[in-house]
Structures are given as C-alpha cells and as structure tokens.
Amino acid sequence: MNIGEIARRAGVSRSTVSYALSGKRTVSEATRQRIQAVIDELGYRPNATARALREGRNRTLGLVIPPARGRLTFMQLEFVASVTEAADRADLDVLLSSSGGDHDRSFERIVDGRRVDGVILMEIRLDDPRVRRLKALGLPFVTIGRTARPQGMCWIDVDFATLVGRCVNHLADLGHRHIALINRSTELVASGYGPAHRAREGFADAVARHGIDGMEFCCADDASAGETCVQEILRAHPEVTAVTTVNEAALPGVQRALEDAGLNIPARFSIAGVAARFWAEQFRPQLTAADLPAVDMGATAVDFLVERIAEPDGPPRQHLFVPPISLRNSTGPAPAAR
Amino acid sequence: MNIGEIARRAGVSRSTVSYALSGKRTVSEATRQRIQAVIDELGYRPNATARALREGRNRTLGLVIPPARGRLTFMQLEFVASVTEAADRADLDVLLSSSGGDHDRSFERIVDGRRVDGVILMEIRLDDPRVRRLKALGLPFVTIGRTARPQGMCWIDVDFATLVGRCVNHLADLGHRHIALINRSTELVASGYGPAHRAREGFADAVARHGIDGMEFCCADDASAGETCVQEILRAHPEVTAVTTVNEAALPGVQRALEDAGLNIPARFSIAGVAARFWAEQFRPQLTAADLPAVDMGATAVDFLVERIAEPDGPPRQHLFVPPISLRNSTGPAPAAR
DNA sequence: TTGTATGCGTTATCAT
DNA sequence: ATGATAACGCATACAA
Numbered sequence A, B: 001m002n003i004g005e006i007a008r009r010a011g012v013s014r015s016t017v018s019y020a021l022s023g024k025r026t027v028s029e030a031t032r033q034r035i036q037a038v039i040d041e042l043g044y045r046p047n048a049t050a051r052a053l054r055e056g057r058n059r060t061l062g063l064v065i066p067p068a069r070g071r072l073t074f075m076q077l078e079f080v081a082s083v084t085e086a087a088d089r090a091d092l093d094v095l096l097s098s099s100g101g102d103h104d105r106s107f108e109r110i111v112d113g114r115r116v117d118g119v120i121l122m123e124i125r126l127d128d129p130r131v132r133r134l135k136a137l138g139l140p141f142v143t144i145g146r147t148a149r150p151q152g153m154c155w156i157d158v159d160f161a162t163l164v165g166r167c168v169n170h171l172a173d174l175g176h177r178h179i180a181l182i183n184r185s186t187e188l189v190a191s192g193y194g195p196a197h198r199a200r201e202g203f204a205d206a207v208a209r210h211g212i213d214g215m216e217f218c219c220a221d222d223a224s225a226g227e228t229c230v231q232e233i234l235r236a237h238p239e240v241t242a243v244t245t246v247n248e249a250a251l252p253g254v255q256r257a258l259e260d261a262g263l264n265i266p267a268r269f270s271i272a273g274v275a276a277r278f279w280a281e282q283f284r285p286q287l288t289a290a291d292l293p294a295v296d297m298g299a300t301a302v303d304f305l306v307e308r309i310a311e312p313d314g315p316p317r318q319h320l321f322v323p324p325i326s327l328r329n330s331t332g333p334a335p336a337a338r
Numbered sequence C: 001t002t003g004t005a006t007g008c009g010t011t012a013t014c015a016t
Numbered sequence D: 001a002t003g004a005t006a007a008c009g010c011a012t013a014c015a016a
Helices: A003-010 A014-022 A029-042 A048-055 A074-089 A105-112 A129-137 A160-173 A186-190 A194-210 A223-236 A248-260 A277-282 A294-310 B003-010 B014-022 B029-042 B048-055 B074-089 B105-112 B129-137 B160-173 B186-190 B194-210 B223-236 B248-260 B277-282 B294-310
Strands: A060-065 A093-098 A118-121 A141-144 A155-158 A178-182 A213-217 A242-245 A270-275 A288-291 A318-321 B060-065 B093-098 B118-121 B141-144 B155-158 B178-182 B213-217 B242-245 B270-275 B288-291 B318-321
Touching (some): A014 A029, A048 B048, A060 A105, A074 A093, A074 A294, A093 A105, A105 B074, A155 A294, A160 A242, A160 A288, A194 A213, A213 A223, A248 A277, B074 B093, B118 B294, B155 B294, B160 B242, B186 B194, B194 B213, B213 B223, B248 B270, B270 B277, B294 B318
Parallel strands (some): A118 A141, A155 A318, A270 A288, B178 B242
C-alpha cells in the first residue's frame, strides 16, 4: 500500500494525500476526510525508507556499544536503556552497533551507508579511530568520554579524577595514611582508556596533596580479579587500611577477600569509590560511592546529539558529570594498626 | 558522493558501476579497475537507504525490548548484546525499540514504516497485541517466550515448568517436605506473563507428584521484595526448609533475609532456582540453578528470524531451551527440624 | 484548493 | 561488455 494507491482511491492526486498528512498546505475538510477514510480502511502508513531517501535524513541515531564479549558493565547497560528511551521521546529510532577494536563491520555499515543522522559513541579511547572517521565524514556525533584532544567536540563524561580525589580526601580526613587505588584492567589502561587514566591522575594528585602513601593496582573487570587484587594488596602492603576504586565489577570479589581476611568494614578497613548505584547497594555494608548517573547521561547525550544534528555548526556542547558521593557505611576512622 | 558521480568520473554508465560492485554481471577487468580507483579516491559507499528502497528490504531487524523503567534484567541485557552480535555476523543491523504496555510509539514507527525486515519480540504476554499486529502485517517475527496459542509461530522459550519441576525433584530427593516457590511479581502473573505461569504449573505438578507440601509466593523483581518475601515465608511457614525461585533479581534480598534469620545455607536451608549465571555466582554460597542461556538464545532467535525472512512460508521453527541445572553449593539434605 | 512533474540514489530490465 | 531507462515511494517546487 503506497501513497499513489490512496490517492487513486480517494480520487485526488498524490500530493494532496501527502499534504493532507503533513498539513504543510491547506486541504479542504471534505477531501481531507475522504482521504482519511481511505487511509483508515486500507491501513496505510508512509514508507519510512522512501521518506528518508527523499528528505535526506533517517530520524535515526546510531548507538555504538562495546562488543559484548568484553561483557557490558551494569553502567553501560543502564546507559543503553536510557538512550533508547530518550531517543523515543524525541521520536527517533536507535540503530545499535556493537563495535570496538577490530570488530568494526557494523560501525562501517551504519556510518558509511548513512543509515543514521548522528552517532553516540560509547567507550571512547583517548585516541580513537572512529572519532577521526566521523569527523572526516562530517557526521554529527557525541562521545561518552573524552579523547585526548576534546576541544571542539561534543562530549559528556564523568569526572573520575575529581571523584577519586574526593574519595581520597574523605579517607584521608578519616585518618587513613596508606591507601590503594583499584583501577580498571592493565589492558584498558594500555589502550588509552580515559576513565582509567583520569582515575590514576586524580588519585596521584590527591595522595600527593595529602602527603600520604598511595599505590595503584590494575584489576580486570570481574569479581575474581577483584578478590586476587585485594589479596595481593593485603599481602604486599599490610599497612594499607583503605581502598578507593573505580572498578565496580570487581566489588563482589573485593568484598569476599576482605571478609576472608577477617577485616571488618568499616571498623578495620574502609572503602570508597565510583560505581553504579546497583553495585554500591549490593556491597555489604553499602558502599560509600559516587553513583554513576547513567540515566542523566543517556538523556544528555541524546539532547546534545539532537541539537548538533539540527545545527551542525553550532558551538559544540560538553558536560562533565560530577555526581555527589553518597555517604553510606563502608568508610570509617582508620584503625590504630593492622 | 553517489553512484552517478562515480560513473561520470570513470567514464562509464551507472549500471556498470553497480555491476562492478555487485558482481552480478561480468565487467572487464580494465573498467573494473578504473571504477575501483575512482571509488577509492573519492571514498564512495553506496547509500543504504536508496538501496533499501529499491530492493524492498532494509537488512535490518527490529529488537523490541521492554521499557527500561522496569529495569532491564541481566538476562535481558545479555540477550540484547547477543542478538546484536549474531545480527552483525549476518551483516544485519539492529533497530532497537523499547515498548510494552502503552508505550508503543517506537514499535509502531518501526513496524508501520517497514523499517525492518523482521522483528524479535522480547517479554511476550500470553495474549499479546503486538503479536496480532505483526501477524496482520505479515511481517516475519520471532518471539522470546510463547503466547497462549503458539502453534504456527516462530518462537524460542525457556522451559520454566520443567526446570522448576527439576528443582523440586532435587529438593525432594534431599528430603525436603515443605518447599516454597518464589515466583515473579503479582502484576506480571496478572498480566499473563508466561514464565511466571509456567513456573507455577511446573511447581504445582512436581509438588503433587512427590506428595509434599508446596506454597507459592509472588515477589517483585528487586532485592528488598525478596527480603520481605523470605521474612514472610519464615514467619508464616516455619516448617519450610527449602525454596525454589525464578526471580533472580530478588536473590540478594533472599540471601540477606536468610542470613539475618541465622539460617545457614545449605545446612539449615536449601535454595535452587533458575537464574542468569551472574546471579547464581553472586549468591553465597553459589546457587544451584539452571543458568539461562542468553547467548544461545540470542543467536537462535536471529537464526530463526533470518530463515523466516528468507522463506516466510516455510515451517515455523521453535525451540524450548532446557538448560542443565548446575549443582553448586546452595542445596543440601533437609535438616531434622527447624 | 488542487494537480503535474521532478528528483532522492539504487538496482535491474531491456537493448545494443 | 556496456548503456539507457524505468521503477522503488515519497515530498515539494511549480502551475493552474
């Protein structure tokens, strides 16, 4: 069923049907109703593909997620859901692409074929080839996370440096003098993953500012790595009384290792970090942490992208999220000794 | 950059360029190379929208997910990721639609506008209006879960009845005589949600078969509901020594309540169920459970859909997943008394 | 208030 | 081995 058939049956021209539908020029009430009757009867709906071809836009945005083999984090998954809902509110569809590393076929398909009007790029690297690609194509995009040179680009990010710094402040104020950072994986750091780098920097700065002892550990994004990591910390650095972390997926293992070591939280050991609320509340006792604002971030990313699509040469918008640290029960005064 | 421009610069017709690219008719090596050179130089890529209009298909499938306000479960999220990857392997894109209940705008957009060649429908109800819609449109689709009348349709599902039955068998074999089922929420049951209904049936059958005492409790999909639910069970039915559940999101609360009641697992209380592996492993001690095979399910759903798109009138394929129950450490012999 | 004609970028049919 | 041309379904500039 197409617009021509509707026109024929209603005894009008195609343009009249089109205008009756779009309202972009006046159509007499009589013909409008006749047309509508035919449309209702035949259940006609305009073909979105033809419209996209004609209009030169798809009313669709691309969402590039990391390949699932590296297991999506809870935070990422919440973000995907919130982007989908925000897009829906703007009457936009979302074309999903799982890409990253060498697995970029779907990214190419979506971008090369101009299937989308703009792209939201998750899990950006400090130097990201996909960003260069999008720039070269002149396709509007928003990144989640910043590249090394984010000037002139549209992005949103979480201020991991500041947040980790605040965690250190908090722990130092409680008297802790030997603090460990449990960062993301070595591979992630090596590949230039911003959050890991900025967590490191924020940690180093804060530790230096307080003149206390800080050490960093990389840790894969899973529970058993977290367990091993804490065991290693306790073994090699018995003086450590507190940990700060940006690795939410490691938390269950962190908890286990501390329990097994008989270290009561927060009486004998403190921990604070940055994590999705889900993980913070899952921790026992609940974790003092900056909750990652996934829903806000998704909505903001869509807002920025929609704005940029409408006005590609407008000023690039950027937002650094600094969510408050929720004081829960995992931090307390440093114990006299361990 | 379009195919006409390439043709002009290569000094050939548009059809020659098209054929050179598709290989659907022979093109002399000389012109092929000349064309390729121009393409490489100008970075030409065919416009997917125009191709879709011409070919009458989009090489895209729709994935309808439940609205995120009800928080996507891990299982659902894993499924989304696996569908995306399976689609990518088949060179298909995935258009995401979050719909369900009254929030069906994006479903309409995708389906009415013929933006997709087929649809994967998650979280099906026993009587689902979207299924009727897709049938009426003649759009190929695969459902995750079955409707009440699944004959003639393409679907995959998890055999909750059998799995819950097996959990009961296992617990009965261990000597438990008073077993509770922690099902999904009252609302979900009321709305005709298949897994909840079939868990109930499987439970009732198994309990009757063993001639033991079984009782069912509905429980919202979150930790605190799980906690309340277990407290209620322990209070009202102190004779209960084991629980089986299909409510993974309630597990953290279940655990908390049992801990608070001082009921050691599995010495004084046993629990077995159906859950994503993530949740089973998160439980302490690790949960004896049938792990939901999200990745297999995603791949299978895509396979079925691709097949159906290619051959809309072929026999509808169906698969009932009965994943093995992984024996972990949450079940043991019934205690003498409680 | 309505109709006619054109083009969006492809692919495929027919012709050479 | 290659070219000209007609669709695909829609929106809109131009006419009337």
